[in-house]
Amino acid sequence: MEHNEILSSTKQDSPEVIPSLIKFIASNEVAGFDSMEDICSLNNQYQMNGFQPVSLSSEETEAAAILSQNHVSRPIKSHLASAISISMPSSPLEVHLQNTKRVLFSDHGETMFSNGILDSSAACKTASTELPRQAKFHSQPMPTGSTYPEAIVGDKFPNQSESQARNPRIERLKDKRFDSFKTWSGKLERQLSNLRGKPQESELENNTTQNSEMEILPVDRYFDALEGPELDTLKASEELVLPEDKKWPFLLRYPISSFGICLGMSSQAIMWKTLATSPSMNFLHVSSNVNFSLWCISAALIAIVSFIYLLKVIFYFEAVRREYYHPIRVNFFFAPWIAFLFLALGVPPSVAEHLPPALWYILMTPVFCFELKIYGQWMSGGQRRLSKVANPSNHLSIVGNFVGALLGASMGLKEGPIFFFAIGLAHYIVLFVTLYQRLPTNATLPKELHPVFFLFVAAPSVASMAWTKIQGSFDYGSRIAYFIALFLYFSLAVRVNFFRGFRFSLAWWAYTFPMTGAAIATIRYSNEVTNIVTRSLSVTLSAIAILTVTALLITTILHAFVLQDLFPNDIAIAISERRRKTSKKWYHLRTGSSDTKEIENFLKFGSSDNKDIEASLKPPSCKPEEV
């Protein structure tokens, strides 16, 4: 009932708040404008159909339930009385100038009763702290009754043949707004539900699905629309193609960076195995049971995470595709394979003494294919050139090579490990130089220190271990790589104060495996050079790794069960293909649309070829000079 209170309170407040610039017309003052009679009749209509609103959160379901029980008059009346109709296009400046109350007010009205409108306003919670999105253009408020029949004709909602007793979760699945992200625009799901014997849905939806043809987003769109070290925060001027205020289906919220947990846990398993089996660490008397239990946990985790992501691939392939085109998330596509490789590396002796070499070939094939694609893009792809997209997460694509080399050499293979080591080394040099340069054209490098920087430590430490296994002993090559890793670790560790103020995300787990990797490399080094310094260093680094993983585990559990925001809406995959038309109109008023278009196109396609291989947008025919 809080909604009604807020509505009534804001209704009282609204006269003072609203400036005279904008003319507010209460809807019930205008004749024929959402009149009560129509509302009542429409409500009755939808009552008869037993139609229920779809994909509402719990509060909204409550409110809708109230409505559906024919207590129409009071909420609707207050809503109508307080409904506003803004008669001019909203502009960013003006919304900013207005206070948040207006957003709150219109928000509640709109979100509660106009689910069908895609461009509903921002979530109320964040309205007080910031105005992430502007108020949209509201032509007229849509009370509940009128929305759904229109929307059926429009293209938004499922038909009326659904029975009343329907699980809200399945309702969410049937929400057509997410169809564009589903595999084959939801057709697969319909097929599956047909197979399961559910009633056939009407042909109406097939004709009226909205533009489910999602084009490939060029990488510039990601840079324009997103910001932040992991490119997952939406810029203020952007909009999403999915509703921002709803909790999206779980699978849509499940990012590929969840595989980071697998990386973190399985590397811990390897570390405990190394601790248990290293001769220089015998003084710790670590039992191999720890390795065994951790390995089992990691195996279970990998199975679960892979299964969920497989479901996402099956049901929401479009979302997976968008993640693939995200310049940072694409590197996480290596994470599953690296996790499998870690599992194979950390396998307890009690489970398997020797692994078959065929397993190595099977695991390395996807890594090889991904590499061909991504390194090829660096070399000759149109827009995804390294000077633009280089970011520390690219280390994930390099580390895969070294981990594969390590595993292969442990299995006794000879040529394959050298192959992957060579490729990894060559591209690591390129990436390392590029990242150190921090080129001005680089759009993805985080300005502040972020845990992603710990990935710098991963490649040299794993490379040193791989080289040791290939050569048979911890020779000079391994030592050089190891000392580089150590230096990078220390230079990040002394700056730990600057790693503050970032929002926790599951990807942070991926940044723990470099610390574990450094610890393992140190243990191996201490095997070679056994003295008090190396031993204490091993113990220290292992302790830090264990502490970090524990802290991360606690934070994860906290976010999962207490704060319940472990999987927030994955904004990064839902950016739209072009900027909002209203903002373009606004630019038009200021600068003239043709100039803006020219400048935009120039910036987008300035230095690329006419026939851009990687982008789907065609550059304009006029070729500008080099940037």
Add this chain to the structure above:
Amino acid sequence: MASTQSEIEIVVDASPVAAQEHRRLFIIVAKRSISSVLTRFHAGYFRISLSLGGQTLLWKTLIDPSHGSNPPWRLLQTLPPLCFILLWSLALFTNVLLSLLYISRCFFRFRMVEAEFLHHVGVNYFFAPWISWFLLLQSAPFVAPNTVSYLVLWWVFAVPVVTLDVKIYGQWFTKGKQFLTLVANPTSQLSVIGNLVGSRAAAQMGWKESAVCLFSLGMVHYLVLFVTLYQRLPGGDRLPATLRPVFSLFVAAPSMASLAWESIAGRFDTASKMLLFLSLFLFASLLCRPTLFKKSMRRFSIAWWAYSFPVTILALAATDYAEEVKTGIARGLMLLLTALSVLIFMSLTLLTAFNSRMLLPDDDPIVCLSVH
């Protein structure tokens, strides 16, 4: 009488004056054609001699009696050595012809040579003649590496390479306008290949120090170039679409380095293997991106010859690798690459023979860009 008067008498004037005029006309026509040839000829045509040199080197390695352990090659060794000598003579002839043409171009069209030198793509092809001569030297059937003539010839070819090195590499990091981020393009790897070929020739002579010197020169600049080319900084993408085949030079440089290191180290050790694998990966990467070459394959041009040399060198390196490792996969790889290289070479020869008219086009990118 009227009929006889209306007869037209054709008198063939066989006087010496007319003959002289004919000769003059002929000379004028010949001069014009040679002149046009000289105008349109540029160092990029040495790609042909590069490919020929690479092929002869490959065949020399294949029919080498020390490779007797490989069964397929015993078949080849039954071929009379005459075939190889023919091939080598053809390569020599082509090289001499092209060199003479280029020398005359230097005399008569010096301005154009200068413009070519200042062009960011054209300048790298100044290494191409010396690389071809080095390849010919290494594959010569009658000049053994431990003879004086080999030594003298090595010096004759190495000095220009080092001079060019000093000029071009020095430009990269000192000169105002021509610094690396602007001029780097895949053909810049030709300078690296030049050093590496010289290094291999030196190592075969037994001159280890010069070999290592040239090798390190080549490799350090290769490192810088590799990173720069991969970064693809904006403003550096000035390679015309018709010159896209030169991307295959990415494959040539590591393979050549692998061969050079093998000559220095004595055997195909881990470093050579790693360089070979890098080259194989880049080859696979380019194979998976056929759209890159689509535009350049529309019309035949001399740039198509850029495909042959890198694949040949890769096949050479794979041959040495198979010799070292002796596994089935390595042998299969060697066979595959050799077959591919021969196939490419033959097709290019046939295409050139059929499209000889298009061999000297008006709108060749290097000529046009260097003139303006």
